[in-house]
Amino acid sequence: MFKLFGSSKIAAADLSFLGVDMHSHLLPGLDDGLKTLDQTISFMQQLQAMGYQKFICTPHILSDMHPNTPETILPKLDLVRNELAKQSINIQVEAAAEYMIDLEFEQLIESGKQLLSFGPNNYVLIEMSYMAESPNFEKVIFNLQMKGLKPIFAHPERYTYFHGKFSQYERLIDLGCVLQVNLLSLSGYYGKEVKKAAELLFKKNMVSFLGTDMHHDKHLSMLKELAVKKDFLSLVSKAELLNKTLLS
Numbered sequence: 001m002f003k004l005f006g007s008s009k010i011a012a013a014d015l016s017f018l019g020v021d022m023h024s025h026l027l028p029g030l031d032d033g034l035k036t037l038d039q040t041i042s043f044m045q046q047l048q049a050m051g052y053q054k055f056i057c058t059p060h061i062l063s064d065m066h067p068n069t070p071e072t073i074l075p076k077l078d079l080v081r082n083e084l085a086k087q088s089i090n091i092q093v094e095a096a097a098e099y100m101i102d103l104e105f106e107q108l109i110e111s112g113k114q115l116l117s118f119g120p121n122n123y124v125l126i127e128m129s130y131m132a133e134s135p136n137f138e139k140v141i142f143n144l145q146m147k148g149l150k151p152i153f154a155h156p157e158r159y160t161y162f163h164g165k166f167s168q169y170e171r172l173i174d175l176g177c178v179l180q181v182n183l184l185s186l187s188g189y190y191g192k193e194v195k196k197a198a199e200l201l202f203k204k205n206m207v208s209f210l211g212t213d214m215h216h217d218k219h220l221s222m223l224k225e226l227a228v229k230k231d232f233l234s235l236v237s238k239a240e241l242l243n244k245t246l247l248s
């Protein structure tokens with residue numbers, strides 16, 4: 001009789017060594033991520049099946065394009081938590097933000113208004129444009145720390161203007177940031193050069209967090225493929241990642 005799957009077992013995607021995802025666009029209808037509450041619940045369940053226990057969702061805050069505030073983000077967190085409870089799904093969810101380093105963010109820090117931070121070290125997730133570095137990034141990193149906040153620099157491997165200038169990554173750490181690499185950077189999803197930069201950061205033991213940066217279906221299916229790859233697992237298993245320190 002025809003044997004459909006043969007004798008070899010298909011490995012299950014297991015990211016339980018991470019436990020917590022601290023960079024995603026899973027909250028519905030806030031940015032260029034997921035659009036509906038149903039999608040949010042479905043993605044969270046599929047990620048839970050891969051070993052995640054907790055999601056710290058980080059919608060973009062980016063001037064006119066994604067003008068989010070705690071007032072737009074926190075009600076969506078309530079909505080998701082209520083739906084999970086209604087369906088008796090046991091997943092921990094928190095919300096913060098992914099702040100674009102621009103003039104508005106610099107002014108927001110100076111204004112003393114609430115910033116969405118998370119974790120035991122009051123982490124704040126920050127990013128720059130993929131086109132050019134933010135001229136005020138050093139000032140912003142300094143000012144965040146003056147407020148008792150610890151900056152997590154999102155996906156530094158994706159800034160092509162840093163490629164070939166390894167000292168830029170060292171500079172971010174010297175300034176007081178910890179680095180968060182995107183899981184899909186290690187799959188080649190964003191290109192060969194990004195993959196190379198991500199691998200180098202791992203080899204130099206400079207990565208503190210791995211995040212999904214999940215926006216849509218393609219990201220989820222690519223993540224499922226990546227999570228069973230042996231070379232990926234052997235690279236990241238040697239790193240001293242802090243994701244699990246965010247489990248409360």
Ligand SMILES: [Fe+2]
Pocket residue numbers: 023024025098213
């Ligand atoms: Fe993101």
